[in-house]
Each structure stands twice: as C-alpha cells, then as structure tokens.
Amino acid sequence: MVLVGGLATAATAPRPDPVRDYLLNALGLLRANSIDQKSVDWPRAEAEAVREIAGVTEPAGTYSAIRNVIAELGNPHTYLRGPNAARPPAPSTIEVPSSRTFGDLAELTVPGFLANPAAAGRYVSAGVAALAAADANRPCGWIVDLRANDGGDMHPMLTVVAPLLGDGVVGSFAAPDGPTPWTLRSGRLTVGTASTTESNPLQLARPRPPVAVLTSSRTASSGEATLIAFRGLARAATFGQPTAGLATGNVPFPLSDGAMLVITMVHDVDRTGRVYGNTPIPPDHPLPATATTDEVIAAASAWLHTQPGC
Template sequence: MDHSSRLPRWGALALTLLLALATACSKQHEDTAPDDRISPKARAYLTAALDLIQKRALKRGEVDWPEVRRTAFTRAAGARKPSGTYPAIEGVLGALGDGHSRFLSPAAAEKLSETSLQTIPGLVAKRLRSGPGYVALPGVQGSMHTYDTYVRQGRDAVAAADRKGACGWVVDLRGNRGGNMDPMFAVVAAILGDGNVGAFVEADGKRTVWTVKGRSLKAGANPPPWPAARPLSRTHPAVAVLTDGRTASAGEAVTVAFRGRPATRSFGMRTSGVPTGNTHHRLSDGAALVLTEAKEADRTGRTYGGPIPPDEEFLVEPQDIGTSRDRALDAATRWLGKQPDCR
C-alpha cells in the first residue's frame, strides 16, 4: 500500500495545530497595524462592524478584504472608544463602491428613527381635469407613527381621486429620494395590482420576492405591515410613471415594481442610480450601519444596477414640475388619454 500521502497520527495533529496557529496569526496581522494603540473595546467594536460588512455587503466579493481591514485599523490608530473608529468604518463603506451604504452616529440613528410627522408634505393625490388620477409619492423616513400617517394620508387621497372617476393613474416619483419603501408600496399597491411585482436579489442569488395580494404588499415571508387598501373602481388601470434624477433608493424600488407591468409607460428622466436594498444594523453603542445588501429586480427577473431610464425622456427642472412647462406630465396624460379606460 502506498503511504506517501499519509502522515502518522502525531504528525497530522502537529500539522493541524500549526495551521490553526498560522491562521490566527494571519488574522491578527490582518486586523492590526504596527503600534495602533487601539483599546480592546474599540478594537472589538471595529472588528464586529467589519465582520458584518464583510459577511453581508452586496459587493463583498469585489473588495480586497485583507487590505481594507488593515487600512481600517491603521485609520483607527489610537482609538480609545467606539466613536474613535467611526471614520475607519465610513472608509470601509466607501471602499464597497455601492454608492448607497452609509454610517449613522448614535444621534443621527436616533433622530432618523424617531422623526414623527402629523402630515406628509408633498404626498397628494387628485383627479386631473383630463381624467386620470395623479398621485405624488415623496420619500419618507421616521417613526412608525410617521409611516402610519403616510399610508393613511396617501390611501385616503387615492380613494378620493378614484371616487371622482379617475380613469388611469400618473404615479409621480420625481424628487422621491427614498427612505422606507413599505409605506410607499402600501399607498400604490391597489394601483399596481396583485401578483409578484419585484424582488431583492442578494450577492449569492437569494431572492426576496415582493408580492401584492389583496391590495397589500409583503416582502418574502414577512406579513404586510398594513391591512389591505380599498379596491379601486378600475382594477387594472393604465399607469404612467414619472421619474427624474432625484428618484432614488426606495423611490427606485417603486419604479422597478412598475417595470414590466401591462398598460404601463414611464416618462421623465433617468433615476439617481441606486436601485438597491439597504438593511439597518444597530451597533452596540446605538450607531447604525445602513448596508446595501441586495440589488432590485422587476417582475420579469431583470436586475438593475444603475440609473433607470424612462420609456420617454423629457428634461424637466424641479421648479417646473406641475406647471405648464412640465413636459413629462403632459406626455404622460396624453398617453393615458389614448388608453381604453380614458377615451
């Protein structure tokens, strides 16, 4: 019998111990800089943040992690508290190159989650004189009270426009810089109609499908955050979607959900270019990593990785939106006027 590829038992054990020691030394070297003088608490904090980013980030496979981690610990040299590592963490998020991940200090994270509004500026719906309904969806971020207000205000306005005989819909996402997509979808779910309307797609290919059922949207196995909206008088209306360069993040998610939908056309300008899904991770001191972990895909399976172009492009300055110079809105209403329900 050939024993050339086998080791005595003690030899194999020794080799295992040597490999483990080498790995530990390599890891220690990877996460340290010479004389970095980082306190144990700050080191543990930074290590935990880097481990999370390396494990979950959408673009984790495009990063030289040994180099990025060494640079982070060099940047955090002398840190005595977790706050001393914040610039290093921000540098790592920047190295991902996704243009969407960000770091929030404890104060910023608390302010973001506790913002409470009684009314949502810019969230309106109405029936246009030419016949279609019109709903403008601004971005939203804040407390659960704010989200509830957004959904109630938006749904009530859509229902009022529907009662006045809206024959189709303009969904205006211009200026929607994002935030939480759930309230936005809750307002337009009845317009979208039932079915799978999109998905998050992670780096490993795992998909979390967005499904509208009974005029309410859920993502994956999570139950819908709000009960179903009132049904519209027309269950499959024609829809014109308006976007511009300020349509970003969750605003782009709504844009994606309408892509591939029958009787739907988009007008305006290319979106901002971050059609990706973020997850908020609270760290031990109350700070937060807002980490990009997934691309967005439409109902046909097509994924998006940059600005989303409209079907018909019109340059409209922000100050001209809603005026006689709003060429995108004019084109959208003309197109809707040619659809069967609006003739």
C-alpha cells in the first residue's frame, strides 16, 4: 500500500516547467531589488505574466512578459537585454578619454564606458595619460566634456577625473539601507567599502583648478554620476543642455540563457545631499540646442577666465 501510494503521488506531482521558473525568477529579482517595487501589484503581475507565456517553450519567449512588468515599474533605467546585447564589446573597441589644450585651458573628453572589467585598466590608463599630457602645459582651467557620455560603469570615469575633483566624498548612492558614499583618496575611488583596482595618482601642476563641465541630452546614467561628482563644488559649473535624466544606480543580474536584467536599485546624490533620479539635470549655464561646439567651448572658456587664478 505504501508503494502504491507513493506511485500515485509521483503521478500527480506537477512537471518541472523551466520556462515558467525562468520568468518567475526574473520577476522575483525585480520584486526584491527595484527601487520602484512598491508601484507594482506583484501577485496580479506575476499571474498575468504566467498566463502570457502559455505555450512558450524557450526563455526568449518570456522577454515580452518581463518587459511588460518592467514598464509597470515606470523606471526607464531598468531594462532587459537579450543574450547578444548583453555580451560586452571587445576592450579594444571601447572609446577612451582624450585631451587637448588651447591657450591657457585644457579640455578632457570623458566618454561612456560599458561595464567590462577587462577594459577598465585600458580606459583609466588612457585617461591618466590624457590628463597628464594636457597638464604639462599648466592650464589654469579645465573643461570636462561629458556631452557624449551615455553611461556604463562610473568607476573608471571618476578615477580619470579624480585629480580635478580632489580628495573627499564627491557623491553617494541613496539606498533603503542608508547612503553609500563615493570617496576619493589619492586618486583611488571607494564606493561604500569597495575600492577600485585602478587609481589616478597624478598631481596637477595647478591644484584645485576651476572646471567647466559640458552636458547634453546624451549625458546619461554614469555620465550623469560623473557630472554629479562636480555638483556643489564651488569651483565648478555646468554648460550646455539638460541631461538624459537617468541619474540612478543599476545592478546587472545575469539570467540563465545569457540575457541580462539590469535593475535600478539606488538614486544618485551629490555632495550637498541633493537626490537625483529620472529628471534631466539642467546646466548652470544653459545654451541653445543649436549651439555649435565652438560656441559651447567659448561660453565655458569665458566663465573659466572669470575664476580665481585663471
């Protein structure tokens, strides 16, 4: 009788459903980690998502249902990347910082950086070299161009601009369990208690220079975090157009098929305590969208030459 009962139980046990499990795992990650988790009725959303994938046999068939729930969260910075898009680019193809000098000023262009540990050292090394090459001319003021910085990993970016920012807390993440400060010490960035491998020990010929930061609607995510590190700094001002409005921190969660669920978990905060989010950050000195690069540089240069020591 025990054997027969055991067979009967086994016969009625639900069959494993890896596709359904994949879906519910993704939704569970969103529910547990998103800063917008309270905006969704999770039992209803999960039930609707399960109904939506009826008959689906591959994980890719759940993407639409997952994205529908992401849309309910209402955060444009949270997203799902398929396996092909989730693969990092070759390190040699990632743009690196560059610099130029003109007159008594220097310009440092800081591009976005796709999170790729294998490329971080190359990016920082190029940035340190660019900063050093421009500093050899002893510029009295600096322009930091973030107009095309569409984000990625902020750690290499902040490491590159560390000598322009100086030591101390330059910003933080606001999370439910408390703030996580971004701290620079001797060119090394520490976020919370985790320090970066790379550092930028360069000592500027003219320490604590005035800095003009250029922004546009393409300045996004970690590009905005880099901008925020200069916000509240008395010797810095921003020029150009409002940013994209994605000033929040994301954490990537790999899924079993190679896709990546990128979840917004924290807000960016500047050194004055101002909290940012999904609203574009306006520049201190707005310029027309039709302004040419020469006109933007001219406006920034004129301001720099009004600052002490320049």
